Structures are given as C-alpha cells and as structure tokens.
Amino acid sequence: MRLSHALCVLRDDIRAIFRNDPAARNLAEVLLYPGLHAIILHRLAHALYRREIPFIPRLISQISRFLTGIEIHPGARIGRGFFIDHGMGVVIGETTEIGDWVMLYQGVTLGGTGKQTGKRHPTVEDDVVIGVGAIVLGAIRIGRGARIGGGAVVVKDVPPHSTAVGVPARIVARRDPVTGQSRRVEQLPDPEGEMLRCLHDKVLELEMRIADLEAETHVHHEEHRLRYDALPDQLWQTLLDETPSVEEEYNQGAGI
Numbered sequence: 001m002r003l004s005h006a007l008c009v010l011r012d013d014i015r016a017i018f019r020n021d022p023a024a025r026n027l028a029e030v031l032l033y034p035g036l037h038a039i040i041l042h043r044l045a046h047a048l049y050r051r052e053i054p055f056i057p058r059l060i061s062q063i064s065r066f067l068t069g070i071e072i073h074p075g076a077r078i079g080r081g082f083f084i085d086h087g088m089g090v091v092i093g094e095t096t097e098i099g100d101w102v103m104l105y106q107g108v109t110l111g112g113t114g115k116q117t118g119k120r121h122p123t124v125e126d127d128v129v130i131g132v133g134a135i136v137l138g139a140i141r142i143g144r145g146a147r148i149g150g151g152a153v154v155v156k157d158v159p160p161h162s163t164a165v166g167v168p169a170r171i172v173a174r175r176d177p178v179t180g181q182s183r184r185v186e187q188l189p190d191p192e193g194e195m196l197r198c199l200h201d202k203v204l205e206l207e208m209r210i211a212d213l214e215a216e217t218h219v220h221h222e223e224h225r226l227r228y229d230a231l232p233d234q235l236w237q238t239l240l241d242e243t244p245s246v247e248e249e250y251n252q253g254a255g256i
Contacts, residue, residue: 006043008080009043009080010040012080012081012100012101013036013039013040013080013081013082013083014027014030014036015081016081016082016083016101016103017030017033017035017036017083018030019083020083020085020103021083021085034067034068034069034070034084034086034087034088035068035070035083035084035085035086035087037064037067037068038064038068038070038072038084038087038090039072039078039082039084041060041061041063041064041068042061042064042072042074042076042078043078044060045057045058045060045061045064045072045074046074046075046076046077046078048060048074049074049075057074058074060074061073061074068087069087069088069089069090070084070087070088070089070090071090071091071092072090072092073092073093073094073096074094075094075095076092076093076094076095076096076097076098076110076121077096077097077098078092078096078098078102079098079099079100079101079102079126080100080101081100081101081102082098082100082101082102082103083102083103083104084103084104084105084106085103085104085105085106086105086106087104087106088106088107089106089107089108090104090106090107090108090109091108091109091110091111092110092121093110093111093112093120093121094120094121095112095118095119095120095121095139096110096121096122096123096124097121097122097123097124098110098124099124099125099126099127099128099144100126100127101126101127102124102126102127102128102129102130103128103129103130104130105130105131105132105133105134105150106132106133107132107133107134108130108131108132108133108134108135108136109134109135109136109137110122110124110136111135111136111137112137112138112139113137113138113155119139120138120139121138121139122136122137122138122139122140122141122142122154123139123140123141123142124136124142125141125142125143125144125145125146125160126144126145127144127145128142128143128144128145128146128147128148129146129147129148130142130148131147131148131149131150131151131152132150132151133150133151134148134149134150134151134152134153134154135152135153135154136148136154137153137154137155138155140154140155140156140157140158141157141158142154142157142158143157143158143159143160143161143162144160144161145160145161145175145177146158146159146160146161146162146163146164147162147163147164147175148163148164148165148169149163149164149165149166149169151167152164152165152166152167152169153166153167153168153169154168154169155168155169156168156169158171159171159174160177161174161175161176161177162174162175163175163182172184
C-alpha cells in the first residue's frame with residue numbers, strides 16, 4: 001500500500017511537470033529534470049526523518065543539494081504534484097508546509113525570520129505559484145491559488161486567489177476562482193509612463209508657445225511691411241510740400 005501510494009505521488013509529480021512546463025516533450029526528458037530529482041530524494045529523506053533516523057536524512061538532503069542546487073530540509077512537508085521549474089537556488093526550510101499542485105521557480109526561498117523554535121517557516125496551500133527569486137519569510141500562510149510575483153518579499157499572510165508583488169509584497173489583484181478573471185485592487189506606480197506623460201505635456205506646452213510667438217511675429221511683420229510700403233509716398237509728399245527746391249537751397253549756401 002505504501003509503495004502504491006509512493007508511486008501515485010511520483011506520477012502526480014511527473015504530471016505536474018507536463019502540466020506546467022511547455023518544454024516538457026516526453027517522459028525521458030522529464031526524468032532528467034533536477035526539480036524531479038530533488039523532490040524524489042526529499043520524499044525519501046522525509047520518510048526517514050519522520051522515523052527519527054539520525055544523520056541519514058540530512059545526508060540525503062545534502063547530496064540532493066550538491067546534485068541539483070536545490071536545498072530542502074528533510075523536515076519540510078510537501079504535498080503531491082509539486083514542481084520546481086529549473087530550481088537552482090531554491091531553499092525550503094524545516095517547518096515549511098506545502099500543499100498539492102504547488103509550483104516554484106528558481107531562486108525561491110521559503111525561510112524563517114529568526115532563531116526561534118517551533119513553527120517558523122511558511123505554510124503554502126494548494127495551487128500556489130511563486131515566481132522567480134521570491135522570498136517568503138516567517139510562519140505566514142499563502143492562501144490557496146495565490147500568486148507571488150518574481151522578486152517579491154512576503155512577510156505577511158496572502159489571501160487565497162490573490163496576487164502579491166513588490167518589496168515588501170502587497171496585494172494588487174484578486175482572482176475569481178470560478179471564472180479565472182482578475183480584478184485590480186491597487187494601481188502600481190509606473191515611473192516610465194509618468195515620464196512619458198510629462199514629456200508629452202511639455203511638448204504640447206512648447207508647441208503652444210511657438211504658435212503664440214509665430215502669431216505675434218506675423219503681426220509685427222505685417223505692421224512694419226505696411227509702414228515701409230507707405231514710406232515712398234510719404235517721402236514724395238514731403239518733397240512736394242517743400243517750398244524751396246534743393247537746388248535753390250544749395251545755391252543760397254545751404255550746407256556751407
């Protein structure tokens with residue numbers, strides 16, 4: 001019975017890889033996945049750990065870490081259908097509890113926050129996905145169907161069917177478990193978008209100022225053009241109005 005149960009769990013672990021990784025093409029390739037090696041060795045180490053066998057569980061854990069780059073403490077409790085994609089740098093602490101059909105990406109840490117004893121690592125419920133490089137610290141609970149964004153640092157409970165991102169992580173969306181539709185609950189800052197909006201507003205302001213300057217310049221040119229066009233007529237009228245001619249003034253000694 002125990003062997004059949006172990007085979008069923010192994011089947012679900014392999015099925016989880018096919019379900020979550022589009023690069024998994026056949027069983028031969030899946031059997032080479034380091035995440036699968038790590039979970040198989042962990043299940044063996046955990047079984048020995050529960051029987052309070054000393055040293056051997058930890059030795060198996062260290063061998064698994066050396067071969068796969070994934071460190072899972074023998075005391076961690078992990079459900080079926082567990083998938084670690086790539087897996088390098090994943091760390092799972094002693095009192096961690098992981099439900100069924102959970103997926104972790106590389107660099108995930110499920111760790112503690114101090115040297116206290118007892119429950120000090122996270123509890124991850126079913127169908128959770130934790131993104132690349134995320135850090136989940138302390139005896140907190142990640143609710144069923146939750147999503148943790150890449151690089152997030154989670155130090156508080158995450159409600160079921162919600163998405164948490166950022167440092168520290170905050171809830172930005174909730175997902176309907178029936179329809180799968182997400183609803184935003186917080187607008188994240190967008191520095192690049194804000195910069196583009198500011199540049200767009202500045203360009204519009206400069207275009208309006210240029211248009212005003214062009215309008216003023218056009219009026220100024222028109223006024224001067226009219227004044228210069230009228231200048232010959234004004235000069236001619238001035239010459240006609242003059243009583244003595246220039247020649248007479250010169251003969252009379254003008255300019256001497």
